[in-house]
Amino acid sequence: MYRTHNCGELRLENAGSEVTLAGWVQKSRKLGGMTFIDLRDRYGITQLVVPGEAPESLQEIAASLGREFVLQVTGKVVERESKNPKMPTGEIEIAVSDIRILNKAQTPPFTIEENSDGGEDLRARYRYLDLRRPPLQRALALRHRLAQEIRSYLDKEGFMEIETPYLIKSTPEGARDFVVPSRMNPGQFYALPQSPQTFKQLLMVAGYDRYFQIVRCFRDEDLRADRQPEFTQIDCEMSFVEQEDVLNTFEGMMRQMFRGALGVEIPDPLPRMSWYEAMDKYGSDKPDIRFGMTIHEVSSLVKGCGFGVFDDAEYIGAICVPDAAAWTRKEIDQLTEWVKRPQVGAKGLVYVKVNEDGSLKSSVDKFYTPEQLQALADALQAGKGDMLLLLCGPKRKTQGQLGVLRIEMGQRLGLRDPKVFAPLWVVDFPLLEWSEEDGRFYAMHHPFTAPKPEHESLFYSDRKEDLEKVCANAYDFVLNGTELGGGSIRIHEAAMQERMFEVLGIGKQEAEYKFGFIINAFKFGAPPHGGLAFGFDRVCALFGGQETIRDYIAFPKNNQGRDVMIDSPSAIDEAQLEELEISIKK
Numbered sequence: 001m002y003r004t005h006n007c008g009e010l011r012l013e014n015a016g017s018e019v020t021l022a023g024w025v026q027k028s029r030k031l032g033g034m035t036f037i038d039l040r041d042r043y044g045i046t047q048l049v050v051p052g053e054a055p056e057s058l059q060e061i062a063a064s065l066g067r068e069f070v071l072q073v074t075g076k077v078v079e080r081e082s083k084n085p086k087m088p089t090g091e092i093e094i095a096v097s098d099i100r101i102l103n104k105a106q107t108p109p110f111t112i113e114e115n116s117d118g119g120e121d122l123r124a125r126y127r128y129l130d131l132r133r134p135p136l137q138r139a140l141a142l143r144h145r146l147a148q149e150i151r152s153y154l155d156k157e158g159f160m161e162i163e164t165p166y167l168i169k170s171t172p173e174g175a176r177d178f179v180v181p182s183r184m185n186p187g188q189f190y191a192l193p194q195s196p197q198t199f200k201q202l203l204m205v206a207g208y209d210r211y212f213q214i215v216r217c218f219r220d221e222d223l224r225a226d227r228q229p230e231f232t233q234i235d236c237e238m239s240f241v242e243q244e245d246v247l248n249t250f251e252g253m254m255r256q257m258f259r260g261a262l263g264v265e266i267p268d269p270l271p272r273m274s275w276y277e278a279m280d281k282y283g284s285d286k287p288d289i290r291f292g293m294t295i296h297e298v299s300s301l302v303k304g305c306g307f308g309v310f311d312d313a314e315y316i317g318a319i320c321v322p323d324a325a326a327w328t329r330k331e332i333d334q335l336t337e338w339v340k341r342p343q344v345g346a347k348g349l350v351y352v353k354v355n356e357d358g359s360l361k362s363s364v365d366k367f368y369t370p371e372q373l374q375a376l377a378d379a380l381q382a383g384k385g386d387m388l389l390l391l392c393g394p395k396r397k398t399q400g401q402l403g404v405l406r407i408e409m410g411q412r413l414g415l416r417d418p419k420v421f422a423p424l425w426v427v428d429f430p431l432l433e434w435s436e437e438d439g440r441f442y443a444m445h446h447p448f449t450a451p452k453p454e455h456e457s458l459f460y461s462d463r464k465e466d467l468e469k470v471c472a473n474a475y476d477f478v479l480n481g482t483e484l485g486g487g488s489i490r491i492h493e494a495a496m497q498e499r500m501f502e503v504l505g506i507g508k509q510e511a512e513y514k515f516g517f518i519i520n521a522f523k524f525g526a527p528p529h530g531g532l533a534f535g536f537d538r539v540c541a542l543f544g545g546q547e548t549i550r551d552y553i554a555f556p557k558n559n560q561g562r563d564v565m566i567d568s569p570s571a572i573d574e575a576q577l578e579e580l581e582i583s584i585k586k
Contacts, residue, residue: 002072002102008044012091014077019094021046022102024132025069026112028062035062037096039071040112042137047080047093048073054096061099068105068112068129074098127555127565139551142261143540147214149260150234153253159210159236164199166192166216171514176220178229186581192218195533197446198518200237201490204529205521209239214536226482226538226549229561234485234539237531243473243489246530247272247425250485254423254477261543266423274428279396283317283403285429288481290422291415293319295402298390301376307367309348313392317402320380321409324387325353332363339391339405346401352376352388407481416480418545423479428452431472432503434464440505441467445474447500448518449488450530460499467503477534484539487532494522 003022010019026038026045033052038045050062065071075096084090110118112132123130130136151161170177170191177191193199195217203211213235220229238246251270258264271289278287281294299316310316327335332351339346352362352373360373368376382388389405391398410416431451432441443449450473451459458466474488491497497519501511511519540552550556557563577583 006043007039007041007046008088010046010077010089010092010094012079015079015092017077018074019077020072020074021048021094022072023070024105024112025065025067025071027067028065030063035059036093037062037065037071039073039094040132042132044088046089047084047087048075048096049093050096050099058096058099061101062096065099065101066105066107068108069101070103070105072100072102121558121564124556124558125564131554136551139540139544139546140554142544143536143552145261146257146536146540146543149257150212150214150253152260153256154210154212154236157210157249157252159212160208161213162203162208162211163213164193164196164203164215168193168199169514171198178218178220181580181582183580194219195233196235197448198515200235200531201448201518201526201529202521204237204239204490204492205524205526207239209527209529210237211531212236223557223559223561226541226547228537228549228553228557230557231549232536234534234536235531236487236533237529239527239529241489241528241530243427243475243530246487246489246532247475250477250532250534251425257539257543258421264421266421271424273424273426275426275430276428278426279399283399283401283406284481285426285476286478286481286483287403287424287426288407288410288416288422289424290417290420290480291410293321293406293410293415295319295399295406296380298376298379301372301379302368302390305367305372307364310350310392313398315395315398316390316392317398318376318380318388318390319402319406319409320382321387321389322383322413323385324409324413325355325385327353327387335389338408339401344401344404345397346391346405347393348391350390352382352390354382354384354386354388356384358384418480418542421479421542423477426476426478427474429472429474429476430468431455431459431470431474432467434468441503443500443504444472445486445488447504447506448490448497449474450491450496459496459503473530475532477532479542482538482542483535484542485532485534487530489528489530492522492526492528494519497522 004020007021007023021039023039023041026040028035028037035050037048039048050058073094073096075094077092078095080091080093108129109122109126110116112129114134116123116133167180167190170179170189175194177194180190180192182188182190196213196215200211215233215235216230217233218230223229255266255268258266273287275285278285283295295317297315298318302310302316304311336349339349350363352360354360354377360370360377362368362373377388380388391401430444431449433444434441452471452473455470458470461467472488476486477484491500537549537552541549544552555563562568
């Protein structure tokens, strides 16, 4: 064996033991006649010492060591004279009697430390070196622990882990598919699954009433820090259930994950909020409820006072920012420019300050009396030192802008502590979204989501106004302003599924061609069923207190969808193209 112990487990009680360790040289330093070496593996760091009286051959080897050399060392565990309380192994060191260099190493292009001096692009190119760093090791260890908690819980709940295919048929809706040419079927293509949605429903038809899978999914979409072209879902489905059964089951799973991986207890039961309430109060269907600053409609308080911008607006909303009245005009002007950015899209910003002496100051003073401004402040329960921020425009658009502004202010004021967890369920989404541009409805979730039972009569109406009122039997799990997962009770009757395709403008022939397999399956006794999927990479990132998911994926892509370490995607040679009967358009 190359080692008797790892570099993180030896303690003072091991003093006197003869041990063998193996790992990488973190650093080496010579003090007087002695050489000290920090040896690292993924379990920790142990200090080695080569004493001045050691044989010359051993001292020469110690002197030749560079960073990231791979070593096997043998020696005796001894108590350190200068202990390091910051290291778990800080009370001991190894008095080395033998060093064997297993592999020399070039000097790495960046430091393998807690905080590296390498930029993001450089570390991505040498990802295998970046993965040696403690933050990434902790991230992947957390991912592993969470996966174990998931499997443990779902196994106890009677779920079976079943794999579904990666080479499937391209279907409409959602993001673009990644496609794979078929050599055996020239001119035809597989698609990589955006999710196993249809397959898990077919498993319910097949009688496997509790299915799960921690599965890779693929979407060809524009990327940002929290998106990857390939990502992992915790994919689950259950038969003979209603919405309440699904929510209770997966609340339990999240509770075990928090408890097992972080030692954190979350509320039991979790709060629930309708989509409409979330939009009205938070301007988002994934509200961050760690802090207040909720949105209030103030149209009735500020309209009809001669300020044309408000008088002509469909909706006026406001948030109350605590302890912000001391902001300077310059800071408010900068915030106004911030809300005008395309990412927010507001045309301007109105403020009302409640000064420490109780007086009020506003950017629209000339249109409103002090009494009118006081009524506005009272409506939002603004106290001394607070500041109101107002936006106006179309209702849902303005609420969304206020939601973005609310999150920004929460961030600036330090109200979004990553160590505080505030999960909830968002329910009662609209089933359908109307596109003015396309003149048709789209599914808010996906075309297999069932309407709420009490809205079925509206679902079969031919009136657009009725269809817009239909709520989906759907739910999202939201944590700290991020949607971690979502799902629905599914359509399980062929007639209702055909009606959904009709509402979405998918003709019978197209539906039969693209979804005939599942429509036909429903005709053979599909049970009532429902489920959900969690974004596992995002779960890991939020549990780890991070905003982005890349550190929780061993080999991620960059914002252009490239793996710069292996230089992928790349061209393929002409012989492969000919075999696939594909030509590249110049």
